[in-house]
Amino acid sequence: MTDVTNGVAAVRRLRSDEHCAGGDPVRRRVVLGLLATLGLTLAEQSIPAARAADAPLVMGIFPRRQATLTTELYAPLAAYLTRELGREVRLVTAKDFDAFWDGVEQRRFDIVHYNQFHYVRSADKYRVIAHNEEFGTGTVAGALYVRKDSGINSIAQLRGRKIVFGGGTDAMMSYILPSYLLLQAGLQPADYETVFSKNPPNSLISLYHGQADASGAGDILIDLPVVRDAMDTSTVTHLGMTERVLHLPWAVRKDMPQALGARIQTLLVGLQAREDGRAILARAEMTGFGAARDADYDPHRRIIHKVMPAIDIPR
Amino acid sequence: MRLATKFILIVAGILSVTLALNAYFFLHSQNRILEQQLTERGRVLGHLIALISPEAILGLDFLTLNEYAREVSRQRDVVYGVIVDNDDRPLTSYVNGNDPLIRTSLGVDGPAPDHLPPPRLQTLIQQLAHLPDVIPTEFPILHDGRLLGRLRVGISREVLATQAREQLVQQFGIYAAIILFLSAAIYLVFKYSVMRPVQRLMEVSQDLGRGEFTLIPVTSGDELGRLGETFNAMTHAIQREQAKLHYQANYDALTAQPNRMLAVERLQQEIRSAHRQQQRFALMFIDLDDFKIVNDTMGHAVGDRLLAHVSTHIRARLRDEDTLARLGGDEFLVLLPRIGQASDARDVAGRLLEAVSEPVALDGREVVVHCSIGIALYPEDGETVEALMANADNAMYQAKKPGRTPVCFFTAEMNAQVRERLQLEQDLNKVLARGELQLAFQPIFRADDGAYVGAEALLRWRHPEQGFISPATFIPLAESTGQIVAIGEWVLREAGRQLRRWLDAGLAPGYVAVNLSRVQLREDLEQLIGAVLDDNALPPHALELEITENILLDDHQQINAVLGRLHAQGLRFSLDDFGTGYSSLSYLRRFSFDTLKIDRSFVAPLCEDAEAAALVRAIVAMAHSLSLKVIAEGVETRAQLGFLQGLGCDYLQGYLLSRPLDTDHFTAFLTRLACESAPWGDCPLALTDG
Secondary structure, three states: OOOOHHHHHHHHHHHHHHHHOOOOHHHHHHHHHHHHHHHHHHHHHHHHHHOOOOOOEEEEEOOOOOHHHHHHHHHHHHHHHHHHHOOOEEEEEOOOHHHHHHHHHOOOOOEEEOOHHHHHHOOOOEEEEEEEEEOOEOEEEEEEEEEHHHOOOOHHHHOOOEEEEEOOOOOHHHHHHHHHHHHHOOOOHHHOEEEEEOOHHHHHHHHHOOOOOEEEEEOOHHHOHHHHHHOOHHHEEEEEEEEEEEOOEEEEEOOOOHHHHHHHHHHHHHHHHOHHHHHHHHHOOOOEEEEOOHHHHHHHHHHHHHHOOOOOOOO | OOHHHHHHHHHHHHHHHHHHHHHHHHHHHHHHHHHHHHHHHHHHHHHHHHHHHHHHHHOOOHHHHHHHHHHHHOOOOEEEEEEEEOOOOEOOOEOOOOOHHHHHHHOOOOOOOOEOOHHHHHHHHHHHHOOOOEEEEEEEEEEOOEEEEEEEEEEEOHHHHHHHHHHHHHHHHHHHHHHHHHHHHHHHHHHHHHHHHHHHHHHHHHHHHOOOOOOOOOOOOOHHHHHHHHHHHHHHHHHHHHHHHHHHHHEOOOOOOEOHHHHHHHHHHHHHHHHHHOOOEEEEEEEEOOHHHHHHHHOHHHHHHHHHHHHHHHHHOOOOOOEEEEEEOOEEEEEEOOOOOHHHHHHHHHHHHHHHHOOEEEOOEEEOOOEEEEEEEEOOOOOOHHHHHHHHHHHHHHHHOOOOOOEEEOOHHHHHHHHHHHHHHHHHHOHHHHOOEEEEEEEEEEOOOOOEEEEEEEEEEEEOOOEEEOHHHHHHHHHHHOOHHHHHHHHHHHHHHHHHHHHHOOOOOOEEEEEOOHHHOOOHHHHHHHHHHHHOOOOHHHEEEEEEHHHHOOOHHHHHHHHHHHHHOOOEEEEEEEOOOOOOHHHHHHOOOOEEEEOHHHHOOOOOOHHHHHHHHHHHHHHHHOOOEEEEOOOOOHHHHHHHHHHOOOEEOOOOOOOOEOHHHHHHHHHHHHHHOOOOOOOHHHHHHO
């Protein structure tokens, strides 16, 4: 992980700030909203004076893509935030999910972008402020794919078959949601062979190359250019889909001042309305940001709990 | 085809083949190296990809695998790079759609898709791997000893082939230029260094063939230079040999004077010259008299030296323009161009007689020889070589005759004599067949009591046209033509047959003396005489063989052997015409003669010439001292008869006693002799007359 020592102190400061803002959720939300409004107002007035002295904000992006690609995709966004916040936003990523997760656990990131499972598990440290909108939608669903010539028409036929999932067990769309779908169809993990591909696109490509009988992935995966470039997507089809849940979250440290968090949220959500913002979104292969709050991820918590009953889900 | 053309074609051919082989091996090895480089590059790439692929395969990271495939496929000279699993199913989908081989295999004109479904990609790889322009390689992808799959890489030879083609064209161009340049250079060098000297050699050879001795200018020390030197040496040698041959062919080695051939050539030239200039010239034939005696008595070496001296003497008496040639033996030819009168030739001949007669000191002895000269004049005595030479020879032959002057000009009569002689030779060829020869017998009597003892057989030729021809005329002719052998055999056989007839008739013919020619003294003489004696049942002493002194001048060793064997068989020998030749007492001692016959030329003057009488007396005394009987020939008077009896001569023969008688008369003589047994003193003349 890209280490940002200057940001650590700031994160610690923010964390202490977050703790001070505890209490009833509704009240806290109102307070937070007020504080945010106030903060933003104050911030707008006070930031120019404080900008020079503030430590950079660390924006951690989970490694669903290669680090270089991640940097290329999100550097414009970081620059945008830096410019708008008047404070450096330093983009970091990690070589793998373990490293990234360690960063999350250690709250090294001020702003973090990861998957829904990550957020659910780190909700005690971060609070969601926004979610991705890709291909014009802010929700996703888990899906099971099969080859059209496989003769498999129902999820029940996957019993005893090899199913490839993308990434690993913490992949929300590529593992948890498809597994949830399998559970709904009555198939326990022991009823099928589980294999993991390097990442979600590869799970579908693995299916295409005959390395498995089914692929578990997000429903939009089949439309991703990277997938369409690597395979003939017409040869596979959806076998089943889960309910739609909110897309990948963007969160800030819980101890980040509300005003700053709100400001960041505003800046993200407002990108779609800006000319340069759309370019930034396009560069990040997104169509927009939607505002999100923690409760929006309760369905995710439910599903995760169903699939992984043993896992501890903090609030 | 010219040598230069042939040479340059061979050189160009050798160069072409050599350079073609060189180009082939060069290109072949270069292709091999390039192919190895290609394969090596593919191998390095393949191994690298195979090394990093397990992580992606195990992680089902097909995107990464595709990236690998893309990287491999985009490499230069790589047609495809595909990762397959253990079941040979492609794990990647990328193909380089811009590759012409792939476009061709997929059957598309424009760019092909960059991704293909696994089955189609599998088929495509199989197709491509079988293309001749593709080198298919594969690299196992292993992880922890376990085979995860293979990387299949197809490397194109197209660039290689293009490079090879370009190299071939370039190489061909360079080699063609080299061949042209070398061929032209070699041709020029060959032309100026080889062909020009060879051409010159050919020209000089042609000159040599025409008899022109041209030398080659030698300008180099190489093989051609040495060939030129050798050729020049050969030319010199040929020149020398030709001069030597010319000399040998035209000059007499003994006298260093022209020989017959050159003499004839000069005579032809002189005839042409004299004809053009209306001049006269003289041709002389010179023959040494009795030169054989010198050879026989002093040896051939001395004879040769004498000839050389004589030649020198003659040459010294001639003008420079005169020609002296030795025709052979002791015969010389002298050609005297541009003489005015015949007397000029006579004067020259006189000087030549003197020159020949000059004494020559040989082996401490002074030798004098004489010669006979026959002269023919151009154009009076002939206008051709043959005529002039024949006529000069005739004239010389006439000059040789006893009693003639030693210098004789040719006359028309001589030709008549020659023709007559030739006719006689022809007639002599037929004399035996025609039976024209006869034998006459002249009795021989004992001197003291006149008793008949035998007879000498004398040959007679009765020519159908010319009548009686003397033996003195035709015997030398027969000896010169060799016919004397057959005639001599006939005489012996006829004498033997006649003796047998007489004996059978109860007569007493005594012995019959038969003259032998020197030509008859051969190995087969014994056989002939043996046959005559056997055929007629005659005792050996019935025949007496008469030989002349001249016969003994020949090879006396062989003759003595023959005569010795005949004498041992009982035959008797008499030495005829004793005193007329080169009488040598050593002959008498060496050969086994029984009788010595005194020639009539000694008997004739016996009564008038005291010296002759003394000579005959000495001969008789000498013969008797050697135990030889003596027969006096040519007794024609009673005074001679009495004188010879007084000398103690043993036998007498001559007209006084009896002329030669033909067979019939001799038979009658013998018959009468048998009846009367009268001594000759009473009736000799009566006998011969009868």
